[in-house]
Structure formats: C-alpha cells, structure tokens
Amino acid sequence: MNENVLEMHNIEKQFNGVPVLKKMNFSLKKGEVHALLGGNGAGKSTLMKILNGVYTKDAGQIRIDGQEADLHSVEDAHKKGIAMIYQEFSLLPAMSVAENIYITREWKKGGLIDDRKNMKKAEELLKWLEIDNIDPRVAVESLDVGYWQMVEIAKALSQDAKILVMDEPTSSLSKTETKALFKVIRQLKEKGISIIYISHRMAEVFEICDRVTILRDGVNVATVESRDTTMEEIIDKMLDAAAKTSFERVERNFEQSGDPVLRVRDFAYGNKLADVSFDLYPGEILGLAGLMGSGRTELVESIFGIRRNWTGDVAMRGEPIKSKKDAMNKGIALVPEDRRQEGLILQHSIKSNFMLPSVRQMRKGFLIDDKKGADISREYIEKLSIKADSIKQMAMLLSGGNQQKIVLGKWLARGPRVLILDEPTIGVDVAAKAEILRIIRQLADEGVAVLMISSELSELVAACDRILVLYNRTVNKELSGREIESEEVLHHAIQGL
Numbered sequence: 277m278n279e280n281v282l283e284m285h286n287i288e289k290q291f292n293g294v295p296v297l298k299k300m301n302f303s304l305k306k307g308e309v310h311a312l313l314g315g316n317g318a319g320k321s322t323l324m325k326i327l328n329g330v331y332t333k334d335a336g337q338i339r340i341d342g343q344e345a346d347l348h349s350v351e352d353a354h355k356k357g358i359a360m361i362y363q364e365f366s367l368l369p370a371m372s373v374a375e376n377i378y379i380t381r382e383w384k385k386g387g388l389i390d391d392r393k394n395m396k397k398a399e400e401l402l403k404w405l406e407i408d409n410i411d412p413r414v415a416v417e418s419l420d421v422g423y424w425q426m427v428e429i430a431k432a433l434s435q436d437a438k439i440l441v442m443d444e445p446t447s448s449l450s451k452t453e454t455k456a457l458f459k460v461i462r463q464l465k466e467k468g469i470s471i472i473y474i475s476h477r478m479a480e481v482f483e484i485c486d487r488v489t490i491l492r493d494g495v496n497v498a499t500v501e502s503r504d505t506t507m508e509e510i511i512d513k514m515l516d517a518a519a520k521t522s523f524e525r526v527e528r529n530f531e532q533s534g535d536p537v538l539r540v541r542d543f544a545y546g547n548k549l550a551d552v553s554f555d556l557y558p559g560e561i562l563g564l565a566g567l568m569g570s571g572r573t574e575l576v577e578s579i580f581g582i583r584r585n586w587t588g589d590v591a592m593r594g595e596p597i598k599s600k601k602d603a604m605n606k607g608i609a610l611v612p613e614d615r616r617q618e619g620l621i622l623q624h625s626i627k628s629n630f631m632l633p634s635v636r637q638m639r640k641g642f643l644i645d646d647k648k649g650a651d652i653s654r655e656y657i658e659k660l661s662i663k664a665d666s667i668k669q670m671a672m673l674l675s676g677g678n679q680q681k682i683v684l685g686k687w688l689a690r691g692p693r694v695l696i697l698d699e700p701t702i703g704v705d706v707a708a709k710a711e712i713l714r715i716i717r718q719l720a721d722e723g724v725a726v727l728m729i730s731s732e733l734s735e736l737v738a739a740c741d742r743i744l745v746l747y748n749r750t751v752n753k754e755l756s757g758r759e760i761e762s763e764e765v766l767h768h769a770i771q772g773l
C-alpha cells in the first residue's frame with residue numbers, strides 16, 4: 277500500500293540552458309498539508325507549474341496514486357485532480373466572482389450559459405468556505421486585492437481537486453483573514469484533500485503544515501515533519517549565507533521636528549474612510565495597520581493622486597497634490613501592493629523597468645542615459661539580491677519574489693522624499709524581508725519620510741516609530757514609541773478590541 281497521492285522523482289527543468297530544477301524529489305500524502313519552502317528563485321513555482329501541466333519537465337517521473345501521469349496541459353492536470361492557485365492572479369477583473377469561479381465550465385442551458393445556476397453554485401461554494409463577505413454577483417475588480425485570493429481559492433476548489441497547490445495564498449492577507457483561510461484548509465484536510473503550501477511566512481508553516489520540504493537551487497535539501505524541526509533550522513537550510521533575519525524592534529530615537537512633510541486632514545473616501553487626519557515628518561517611519569478592506573490602500577493611492585473620489589485636504593510641504601504626476605514631481609513614491617498589475621511592465625527588461633519612473637532624471641538633453649539605467653539596475657540587483665541572468669532579462673521570466681524586488685528597487689532608486697510602501701515585503705524570502713526593513717530604516721535615517729502598510733504585524737512592530745490603526749472607517753488608535761511593544765497589542769487594536 278502506498279499512501280502517497282503524489283510522487284515526483286528526479287524532476288529536471290532548464291530554461292535557456294540554465295538548470296532550475298536538478299533531480300528534484302517530492303512526495304505528498306493523502307490529507308496532508310505539505311510546505312514547499314525556499315528562497316526567491318529556488319524553483320518552487322516552477323516545480324508546481326510542472327505538476328499543473330503549465331511547463332513540461334525535461335526529465336523525471338510524476339506518479340499520481342501510484343500511476344505514472346503525463347501532464348502536458350492544465351487540462352491534463354485537472355483531470356488528475358490537481359488544481360493550483362497561482363502566485364500571479366489568474367482572474368478576469370471585469371467579470372463577476374461567480375463567472376470567474378466557473379469560467380472553465382459554466383453550466384449551459386441549450387447552448388447558453390446558465391447564469392443563475394453559476395450564481396447559485398458560487399454562492400454555495402463561498403458559503404461552504406465560510407466566506408460570507410463576498411457577493412458572487414459583483415465584478416472581481418471592485419473587490420480588494422486580498423479578496424481576489426479568496427476567489428482564486430473558491431475557483432480551485434470548484435474543480436473537485438484532490439491535490440491543491442497554494443502558491444503564497446496569504447501574502448496579502450492579515451492575521452484574521454489568514455486564520456479564516458486556515459480553517460478552510462483544515463476542513464479540506466479532513467475531507468482527504470492534500471495541499472502543497474508555498475509561503476515565505478515561516479510562522480504559518482508550523483501552524484498549518486504537517487511536513488516541510490526545503491528547496492535550494494533546484495534541489496530538495498530536506499523533507500521533515502514540521503514538529504521535528506525549528507524555524508532556525510529551516511532558514512539555515514534554505515539560504516546560503518547566514519542571513520540576517522532579525523525582526524527585533526529597533527528603537528530609532530526619532531523625534532518629530534520642524535514641519536511635517538505630508539499633511540492629511542479630514543480625509544474621507546466613499547463609505548470606507550472618514551475623518552482621517554495625520555501628519556508625517558521627515559525621517560519618520562509611520563505604519564498603517566488595519567484589516568483587509570479597511571481602506572489602507574485607498575488612502576495611500578489617494579495621497580499619490582491615483583484616486584479621485586475623496587474629500588479633505590492632502591498637502592505635500594504645504595501644497596496640494598493634483599495628480600500622480602504632480603505627486604511624483606513633488607518627490608512622493610508609491611510601491612503598490614499588486615506589483616504584477618501596477619508596478620511592472622512584464623515584457624520589458626529589468627533595466628527598462630528600473631528606468632521607467634526615473635526617465636526624467638536620466639534625461640541628457642534629448643537622450644536618455646542608458647548607462648545610468650544599467651548602473652542603477654546593477655546596484656539594486658546587488659542591494660536586494662535579485663536573482664536574474666542579466667539586466668536584459670524580461671521581467672516576466674523572473675520568480676515572483678524577484679519581480680517584487682524590482683518594483684521596490686525602481687522606486688527606491690528615484691530617491692523619494694516621501695516613500696509610501698503598500699506591503700513592502702510581500703512575496704520575498706525571509707532574508708530579503710530583513711534586508712528591506714534595514715533599507716527602510718536607513719532611508720529614514722537619511723531624512724526620507726516613510727508611510728508603510730503591512731499585514732505582517734511583526735514588520736510594523738520592528739520598523740515603525742508610530743502606527744495608525746484603521747478601524748471602523750477611521751484612525752481608531754495611534755501607537756508610538758514604547759506603546760508599540762508587541763504584535764498582540766497591535767492585533768487587538770486592529771480588531772477594535
């Protein structure tokens with residue numbers, strides 16, 4: 277008797293002659309939650325795309341329920357009961373939640389799509405998942421990015437999967453929403469569904485996963501029971517050098533002085549936010565905490581001139597901000613949460629992506645200083661440990677975490693006066709997270725004002741001089757200095773307790 281629902285043996289995969297997976301082995305038991313861990317670019321998504329029929333392996337075998345499986349398309353994989361929730365969203369924003377869930381096989385009535393049945397099915401599924409705040413009738417684009425992930429999960433489960441791959445499902449979820457997801461995962465486990473779980477949030481692994489496989493440079497370096505290992509051991513196996521992974525809070529002795537650089541007064545946005553007022557000072561790291569959908573992203577996008585339908589006063593050094601262009605000219609930078617959609621031109625090289633927001637600064641008369649662009653790209657590839665073949669590589673071909681780092685890097689390279697970060701460490705590995713926090717502190721020490729949204733409370737606690745908690749449509753609480761003592765305190769404030 278073989279209890280493995282899935283066995284992957286000696287899987288090999290190259291891209292343009294560069295080996296990404298080298299005799300990689302992986303197995304999955306029935307009803308197991310199995311973590312697949314590794315640094316950015318280790319090969320996790322590639323292995324899972326092979327399992328899902330998106331990429332074809334160069335060598336090796338895949339067995340499902342003991343039977344050799346030939347997976348040449350996503351359809352093949354579906355037939356074998358494999359479903360994957362991608363790191364990159366695969367939803368159609370303009371279509372409704374229900375349409376997205378059942379798009380691959382909508383119920384038809386005499387050749388026509390049976391909308392009512394789709395809607396009813398979607399409703400049942402969302403109810404079963406205990407996701408009660410999503411209306412299947414609304415367009416996906418009207419939902420917060422965090423909810424897109426929930427729709428992805430519902431979509432995958434609608435396909436009667438017995439093996440479910442989740443590639444960083446919680447990267448934009450807060451603690452409360454993550455708990456809701458874990459509840460769903462436990463239900464699935466009980467029903468005998470096996471889950472492969474990719475995450476860069478180490479603590480989650482111990483909470484939800486039975487076993488852990490660590491991938492490093494395309495090789496399985498260890499598969500262990502999670503109760504038999506520790507976070508330190510995992511990180512040690514995962515990363516090359518002894519990575520600086522300290523998330524200890526660093527007291528910065530910051531004191532507000534002079535005039536604030538950014539001033540927000542009586543800000544209101546639809547029925548999401550009202551009466552929001554705060555100041556941001558040069559050299560300050562100000563955190564913005566709140567639940568998914570609490571309006572954090574809307575607030576910073578309004579400040580940056582992207583959104584229009586708000587009221588109140590927002591001023592940068594005393595002057596109102598008229599548009600995104602105006603915001604950029606005034607020295608504001610915003611690193612968006614959904615970087616694949618908003619932050620990157622996927623078909624362009626790393627270098628062009630780096631040059632984009634800085635083109636003005638790189639102009640020499642009518643010419644653009646290409647060398648400067650190349651220098652900056654190299655500098656940030658080094659600073660953020662971006663894994664790429666060359667600066668000419670297309671952004672599309674980079675791993676998820678490395679794409680994230682490019683977007684972050686290109687805004688840092690602009691040398692902003694006010695740096696707004698929406699989930700700055702989403703998708704990056706633990707070493708890069710610590711490094712990004714270090715860079716943020718360094719910039720603040722140089723006088724940059726930082727406004728940072730994060731769902732990872734440990735990050736806010738580690739980095740911020742002050743934290744505003746959005747709850748019930750407004751700034752419900754403000755914590756500063758010694759009040760920012762633990763994640764617990766912050767967690768309670770976010771839940772309005």
Ligand SMILES: Nc1ncnc2c1ncn2[C@@H]1O[C@H](COP(=O)(O)OP(=O)(O)OP(=O)(O)O)[C@@H](O)[C@H]1O
Nearest residue numbers: 291296316317318319320321322673674675676677
């Ligand atoms: N289609 C492709 N063409 C060329 N190179 C690719 C392609 N897909 C992936 N790669 C490369 O393969 C390597 C592994 O990428 P993969 O996406 O599997 O990493 P990952 O472990 O999922 O990382 P992350 O944690 O950042 O998501 C990376 O160096 C990436 O640039």
Ligand SMILES: [Mg+2]
Nearest residue numbers: 321363675676
């Ligand atoms: Mg990946």
